[in-house]
Structures are given as C-alpha cells and as structure tokens.
Amino acid sequence: MAQETKNTEKKAEGRGPGPKLPIGEFLNYKKIWLLSFGLTAAFAIIPVIFFAVLNYNLTRQSLENDAEARASRLASNTWRSLSSFLNERKNALNYVVRSNSFEQLGNIQQLANILDFLRQSFGGFTDIGIIDATGVQSTYAGPHGLAGKNYKDQQWFKEAMAHGISVSEVFLGFRNVPHISIALRHTAPDDRHFIIRATIEHQLSGILSEVKTAGNGDAFLVNAQGVLQTPSHHFGNVLEKTNISLPPATDQTHTMTIALEDGQDLIAAFRHIPNTPFILVILKSKQVMMSPWHHSQVTLIQYLGISISVILLWIAAVTGYFFRRLEYLDLKRSKYFHMAEYENKMASIGRLAAGVAHEINNPLAIINEKAGLIKDMAHFKPELKQDPRLLETVDVILGSVKRCSRITRQLLSFGRQTQTAPVPLVLKSVLDEVLVFLVKEAQLKKIFIDIDVPDTLPQVIGNRGKLQQVLLNIVNNAFAAMPQEGKLSISAQKTDEPFVRLDISDSGCGIPPENIKHIFEPFFSTKTNQGGTGLGLSITYGLVQELGGRIKVESKVNEGTTFIIYLPTTKQKEE
CATH class of the missing domain: 1.20.5 (Single alpha-helices involved in coiled-coils or other helix-helix interfaces)
Structure with a gap:
C-alpha cells in the first residue's frame, strides 16, 4: 500500500519537466490544451478578422466615393469654363446687334469691321452674317461668299427663331476644320426679326486640353447621339461615334463607372452644358485613383497576418502556461x-x-575656452608667438566652434518661430537667416548674390516665420528661373510712406506678359509638367497680405524678373 501511494505521488508530480503522467491515466492535458487554445484563438481572432474586413470595405467605399466626387468637381469646374467661353461669344454677338441698327448691320463694310473687331478681341471668329426672317442671308462678311444663301430649312435656323438662340454641333466647314456656329435672334425697332450668326473655329478642345486628368484619364465633348465634338484619347477623333451610354439631360453632374474593351475601368462624370448640344465627359482611371487603396490592401494583409500570428503565439504561451x-x-x-x-x-x-x-555643448565650450587661452598665452610668451602655425591653428579651432554655434542657433531660430503677434523685425537679419540655407545651392549653380540692405533701415513689423517663408519662396523661384552663373540682387530702401521697399531681382528667363496677371492666382503654373503646383506665389501673396504689406512683379522675357515687396514699419503701427 505504501509502495502504491508512493507511485501515485510520483505520477502526480509528473506534469512538466521530468517524469510525465501517462496520457489518459488522469487527465488528457493535450486535449484540454488544444480545446482551450482553439476556443481562445477563435474568440480572439474572429473580431480581428471582422474589423479588418469591415475596414477593408469601408476604405474601398470611401475611396470610390472620393474618386467620384473628385471627378464630379472636375467636371463642374470644366463645365463652368466651357459655359463661360460660349457666353462670352454670345454676349459679344448680343452687344453687336444692340449697338448697331439693322441698316448698319446690312452694310457689308460695317459688318466686316465688326468681324475684324471680334477676331482681335476674342479670336477664332471665321465669318458673320445677317439672316432675315425668311432664312436668306442678306449680309455676309467672311471668306466663303455665302451672301444670299437660304437657311430656312436648317435646324439651327428653326431653333434660333423659336428659342432666340442656337449653338450648333461641331461641323467641318469649307476648310475641313472643326467649327461651331452661334445664332441669335433679334427684333428690330420696327418689329422685324432677324438672326445674327457667327462661325467660330473650334476652340473647345484647347480648353479641355488644359484639364488635368491623372493616369489614363480623358476629357472631351459629345452630343446627345454620342458623336465626339472634341478629340478623345480613348474613343477617337472629332465626329466619330462612341458607344458611351449617356445619362438623361439634367442640370446635375452624373458619375458612373464604365469599362473599356481592354478591361480597364474608368470613372466617368457627365455634365450637360445648358443651351448647347454638348455633353462634357470627364474620364479618370479608376485604377490610378484607387491605387492608395490597392497599396493599403497589401499593408492590411501584412498587418492582419502579423496580428494573427502574435495572437496565436500569445494564446499558445498563455494556455500552455496554465498546464x-x-x-x-x-x-x-x-x-x-x-x-x-x-x-x-x-x-x-x-x-x-x-x-x-x-x-555635448560643454566640451565645445571648453574647446572654445582653451583655444582662447592658448591664443592669449601665445601673445605673452615669445617662444609661442614666434610659431605662426600655432596661432593659425587656434584661429581655425575658434572659427570652427563659432561657425558650429552660429549654424545651430540659426537652424533653431529658423525652425522655432512660434510667435503669432506681430513683432519688430530687422529685415537684414531675417534675410540672412533665409540665405544661409541657400548658399550651397547658389555655389553649385554659380549664382552671384548681391545684397544691398542698409543697417539703417527702420524695423519692419510682422511675424518672423511668415516673412521667412515669403523670402524663401521668392528666392527659390528665382533660383529655379536662372541658369548657371546667374545673378540675384536683393536691395531695400525707405519710402515716403511708413513702408520698407524690398526688391528681389533675378537674371532668369522672365515671365511672358500674358502670364504676369495670373502668377498670383492659385494653381496657375507654367511648370505643371515639372512637378509645379501653382500654389507657391499664391501662398506668398497671401502671407504678404497677412503681414500688412503688398507685392507686385515686373518682368521681361529673357531679361529677368523683379518682385517688389512693401513691408510695414514700426512707425505705421504707432500711427
């Protein structure tokens, strides 16, 4: 009996390292461990997988909605540009008929002068004609000799007589060049109806070519029958038929997903242009717009796999611990x-x-102190003073420590501008803080920087961080505009007003006159194909306004550009 009890105690102690219990004699620990592990893992992993799948679908749906919203916004903005273009031409013709009598419009020379005026003011006008109520073109100015032609059976004539206006679909014309025509009905003082009709070279494709569609996107016009009115990257040239399913005509933007023959899915936004036969179509590659989501799929799966692995390992460790x-x-x-x-x-x-x-600053201070001590000793001990290399070495050490301290202070000063209230600023000091980070780039490009900022200038009032950003933006633009061995000139002077005038001039390529008035507009850029966003000068303009100043630009092509900034002084604040 004693031997049996001893054997039982040995078996009871056999759980873990050393002698183990025979499986099935008391408890099946392996089966209990597997059951505990399976149940715990199921309750832990199922919620993780559920929320991962939920997040996966919500993210995809959110990105799809965002992609459709962006396509819709782009279509709305482009529609306004097209509508504005057509309205300008309509208003020009309306002005012509209201400012000239029917007899004046019947004068061929007068009508030719009007055509020249329209060409110079708007461009693209091919011809212009006056059509009476019977459909006969009584007066015509243009290159095709269409005086006397009868249009009573033309659809545009009937539409203009019925509704007062008609914008035609695109047609090729005599020169086999895409055109559109605009016809307006007008009533003379003697209650006679007549129509003024102008043919305009097709400029709509030029407006659409400026629309930025990422990836394999597209922007074009079609009519109600699906015939292209402008060239399309996916569907061909002007007047070719497409197989696009068009939505019903409404004043809202419609979005849908269409599939190309090559299997690619595109997000399409449709917008009918009022009082025209045109339908604007904006296509954006769904694959490109959903690329962030596709990248997140791999990341999500990786994180899910890591999470499940960690959970399983942890459960295995915990459940094993209890046994x-x-x-x-x-x-x-x-x-x-x-x-x-x-x-x-x-x-x-x-x-x-x-x-x-x-x-680490302590040894730097010691180095500075000891180097200064050596230099002092060299002045008092003749044997040290006679060694020029010693003094040169000490000067190099002091200069390096001083340079390190200066660079550190300038870097911290540049990065820690947290004040929000305007404070008095020394313009030259702020300018030096900005240029210290651009010296290396100037040396690489061999750009000569000429600074003429007197120390006697009055202090300007403003925010240091905003003023630094203004100067950095303008100087960076100047560096980008200048080739090798350019010249950057920075000068400042007092004015009769409580302002300091700051001129920043470069010897770069200059800005064309037609772009000068647009450079401060958001998203206007001549370097969009080089990564430009068109926001730098717009932000700079806003910062100058916030500083209480004003900014203007003067430029000549191939000669350079000068930005002139007026900054308020402390005297203005006192007043």
Whole structure:
C-alpha cells in the first residue's frame, strides 16, 4: 500500500519537466490544451478578422466615393469654363446687334469691321452674317461668299427663331476644320426679326486640353447621339461615334463607372452644358485613383497576418502556461525578472544617451575656452608667438566652434518661430537667416548674390516665420528661373510712406506678359509638367497680405524678373 501511494505521488508530480503522467491515466492535458487554445484563438481572432474586413470595405467605399466626387468637381469646374467661353461669344454677338441698327448691320463694310473687331478681341471668329426672317442671308462678311444663301430649312435656323438662340454641333466647314456656329435672334425697332450668326473655329478642345486628368484619364465633348465634338484619347477623333451610354439631360453632374474593351475601368462624370448640344465627359482611371487603396490592401494583409500570428503565439504561451508545473512558473517568473532587468538597463542607456546629447555643448565650450587661452598665452610668451602655425591653428579651432554655434542657433531660430503677434523685425537679419540655407545651392549653380540692405533701415513689423517663408519662396523661384552663373540682387530702401521697399531681382528667363496677371492666382503654373503646383506665389501673396504689406512683379522675357515687396514699419503701427 505504501509502495502504491508512493507511485501515485510520483505520477502526480509528473506534469512538466521530468517524469510525465501517462496520457489518459488522469487527465488528457493535450486535449484540454488544444480545446482551450482553439476556443481562445477563435474568440480572439474572429473580431480581428471582422474589423479588418469591415475596414477593408469601408476604405474601398470611401475611396470610390472620393474618386467620384473628385471627378464630379472636375467636371463642374470644366463645365463652368466651357459655359463661360460660349457666353462670352454670345454676349459679344448680343452687344453687336444692340449697338448697331439693322441698316448698319446690312452694310457689308460695317459688318466686316465688326468681324475684324471680334477676331482681335476674342479670336477664332471665321465669318458673320445677317439672316432675315425668311432664312436668306442678306449680309455676309467672311471668306466663303455665302451672301444670299437660304437657311430656312436648317435646324439651327428653326431653333434660333423659336428659342432666340442656337449653338450648333461641331461641323467641318469649307476648310475641313472643326467649327461651331452661334445664332441669335433679334427684333428690330420696327418689329422685324432677324438672326445674327457667327462661325467660330473650334476652340473647345484647347480648353479641355488644359484639364488635368491623372493616369489614363480623358476629357472631351459629345452630343446627345454620342458623336465626339472634341478629340478623345480613348474613343477617337472629332465626329466619330462612341458607344458611351449617356445619362438623361439634367442640370446635375452624373458619375458612373464604365469599362473599356481592354478591361480597364474608368470613372466617368457627365455634365450637360445648358443651351448647347454638348455633353462634357470627364474620364479618370479608376485604377490610378484607387491605387492608395490597392497599396493599403497589401499593408492590411501584412498587418492582419502579423496580428494573427502574435495572437496565436500569445494564446499558445498563455494556455500552455496554465498546464505547467509550479517549477515552470518559477522559471517563467525568473525569466520576467531578467527581462525587467534588461528593460531597465535599456532605459538607463537611453537616459545616458540623452544626457550625453544634452551635455555635448560643454566640451565645445571648453574647446572654445582653451583655444582662447592658448591664443592669449601665445601673445605673452615669445617662444609661442614666434610659431605662426600655432596661432593659425587656434584661429581655425575658434572659427570652427563659432561657425558650429552660429549654424545651430540659426537652424533653431529658423525652425522655432512660434510667435503669432506681430513683432519688430530687422529685415537684414531675417534675410540672412533665409540665405544661409541657400548658399550651397547658389555655389553649385554659380549664382552671384548681391545684397544691398542698409543697417539703417527702420524695423519692419510682422511675424518672423511668415516673412521667412515669403523670402524663401521668392528666392527659390528665382533660383529655379536662372541658369548657371546667374545673378540675384536683393536691395531695400525707405519710402515716403511708413513702408520698407524690398526688391528681389533675378537674371532668369522672365515671365511672358500674358502670364504676369495670373502668377498670383492659385494653381496657375507654367511648370505643371515639372512637378509645379501653382500654389507657391499664391501662398506668398497671401502671407504678404497677412503681414500688412503688398507685392507686385515686373518682368521681361529673357531679361529677368523683379518682385517688389512693401513691408510695414514700426512707425505705421504707432500711427
């Protein structure tokens, strides 16, 4: 009996390292462990997978909605540009008929003068004619000799007589060049009806060519029958038939997804242009617009796999822990003590590193002090004074320490501009803080910088960080506009007003006159194909306004550009 009890105690102790219980004699620990592991893993992993799938679908739906919204906004903005273009021509013709009598319009020379005026003011006008109520073109000015032609059976004539206006679809004309025509009905003082009709070279494709569609996008016009009115990247040239399913005519923008024959999906936005036969179509590549989501799929799967692996490993460790012997618990506790000790050691190393970083200025100060002491000693000891290399070496050490301190202070000063209230600023000091970061680029491009900013200038009032950003934007633009061996001139002077005038001139390529009036507009850029966003000068203009100043630009092509900035002084604040 005693031997049997002893054997039973040995079997009871056999859970863990050392002798083990025979499987099935008391408890099937493997089966219990597998059951516990399976249930715990199921309850832990199922919510993770559920939320991962939920996030996956919500993200995709959100990006799809955002892509459709962006296509819709682009279609709305482009529609306004097209509508504005057509309205300008309509208003010009309306002005012509209201400012000239029917007899004046019947004069061929007068009508030819009007045509020349329209060509010079708007461009693209091919001819112009006056059609009476019977459909006969009584007066015509243009290259095709269409005087006397009868249009009573033409659809545009009937539409203009019925509704007062008609904008034609695109047609090729005599020169086989795409044209559109605009016809307006007018009533003379004697109640006679007549129509003024002008043919305009097709400029709509030029407006659409400026629309930026990412990736394999497209922007074009079609009519109600799906015939192209402008060239399309996907569907061919003008007057070719497309197989696009068009939405019903409304005053809202419609979006849908269409599939090309090559299997590519495109997000399409449709907008009917009022009082015209045109339908604007904006196509954006769904694959390109959904690329962030496609990239997030891989990341999501990776994180999900890592999370599940960590959960399974953790569950395996935890469930196994409950079926170990007490000795294993002590071993585990000892292991945790070692881990805590290691983490404490790592924390101490981190504090030590922080202390070293904080105290690194002390040896620099000592170097500076000792180098100065050596220099002083050299002046009093003849044997040291006679060695020029010693003094040169000490000067190099002092110069390096001084340069290191100056660069550190300038960097911290440039990066830590947190004040919001306007404060007095020394313009030359702010300018030096900006140029210190551009000296290397100027040296690489061999750009000569000429600075003429007197120290006697009155202080300007403003925010240092905003003024730094203004100067940095303008100087960066100047560097980009100048070739190798250019010249940047910066000068400042007092004015009769409580302002300081700052001129920043470069010897770059200059700005064409037609672009001068647009350079401060948001998103206007001549370097969009080079990564430009068109926001730099717009932001600069806004910052100058916030500083209480004003900015203007003068430029000549191939000679250079000058930005003139007026900054308020402290005297203006006192007034």
